[in-house]
Amino acid sequence: MLEINYNTKLLGVVGENIPYTLSPAIHNFSFQSLGINAVYLAFDIKKKDFDQIFRGLVxxxxxxxxxxxxxxxxxxxxxxxxxxxxxxxxxxxxxxxGYNTDYLAIKSLVSERVDSFNTCTIFGAGGASRAAIFALADLGCSISIINRTKEKAEKLANELEEKGIKIKINSYCNAxxxxxxxxxxxFVPDECIxxxxxxxxxxKPVVTSLIKKAQSKGIKTINGLEILVRQAMEAEKIWFGKSLEDEEVVKYLYARKLVW
Incomplete structure (x- = not known):
């Protein structure tokens, strides 16, 4: 049980409409396991209040x-x-x-899972796709985006081309x-798996329909929980220079029935 005192460090996650977040459970378990005197909270902030509150939180x-x-x-x-x-x-x-541990997580997980690859197709052109695009491009992958709204994908592609990453739009499903x-x-069609x-x-669920279909074909997979936990542990290395092993955190989340 964490004993909070004047020396307890305060950390947390900032977002909007985030009652679902697993971050407090992940980090508070890790802090306690590692003997770190810190507490981690969720700061759910409305858009209109963000600038004022976030400046203070930093x-x-x-x-x-x-x-x-x-x-x-x-x-x-x-x-x-x-x-x-x-x-x-x-x-x-x-x-x-500022750091981006989503980028670090994807880059390290992919490197651990497969030895060689040339082509990568990313479904979606929102904020979550950015870390994946940069991580895979830095690993030498040729990137293609398939998005429901082609204009949004083209806007992202034009922006990233200025940063040296060339992206093809809706060009190939096989990768x-x-x-x-x-x-x-x-969202990923069966023929693209x-x-x-x-x-x-x-x-949530950890083994999604996409992961199930890929595994049934003998394809290696990385699920969202692996990315979530790895990026969290990468953040702890930045904050404290140490972290738990991913497997220990995942085991805890299952035991607490926080994932299924």
């Missing part, structure tokens, strides 16, 4: 995570590291600097790596 907290819809808005309040300047979004703050960055795992690796950002 000053009084030891570290922060940032989730939807503020990953871009938060950038103006921190010193921008090179990677978040490129990505255009952050999700972690420490000592006034070495298939990524679903949308909230709907059924192929290649060496399938990634689904959705983490």
């Amino acid at each position: 000053k009084i907290t030891y570290g922060l995570n940032v989730t939807i819809p503020y990953k871009e808005d938060a950038m103006k309040y921190v010193e921008q590291t090179d990677i978040i300047k490129r990505i255009g979004a952050l999700n972690t703050i420490f000592e006034g600097k 070495d790596i298939i990524v679903n960055s949308t909230p709907n795992s059924d 192929n290649g060496k690796l399938v990634i689904d950002f959705v983490y």
Whole structure:
């Protein structure tokens, strides 16, 4: 049981409409397991109040995570590291600097799961797709985007081309790596479930319909819970220089019936 005192460090996640977030459960379990005197809260902030409240949170907290819809808005309040300047979004703050551990998580998980790949197709062109695009591009993948609204995909492609990443729009379904960055795992058509690796950002349920279909074809997978936990542990390394093993956190979440 955490004993809160004047030395207890305050951390948390900032977002809007985030009662679902698993971040407090993940980090408070990790802090307690590692003997770190810290507490992690969820700060659910309305858009109209964001600027005023967030400015104060950056000053009084030891570290922060940032989730939807503020990953871009938060950038103006921190010193921008090179990677978040490129990505255009952050999700972690420490000592006034912004980081993107979504990028680190995807890059490391993909590197662990497959040895070689050339083509990557990402379904969705929203904020979640950015970290995946940069991580995969930096690993040498040729990127294609398939999105329900072609104009949105073209806007993202034009923006990223200025940063040195060329993206094809709706060009191919078959690829070495298939990524679903949308909230709907059924958005990826069955005929597109192929290649060496399938990634689904959705983490409830952990084994989504997309993950099930990929595994039934013998394709390696990365599920949304793996990404969530890995990015959280990468954030703890930034804050405290250490973290738990991913497997220990996942086991805890299942035991508490927080995921299924």
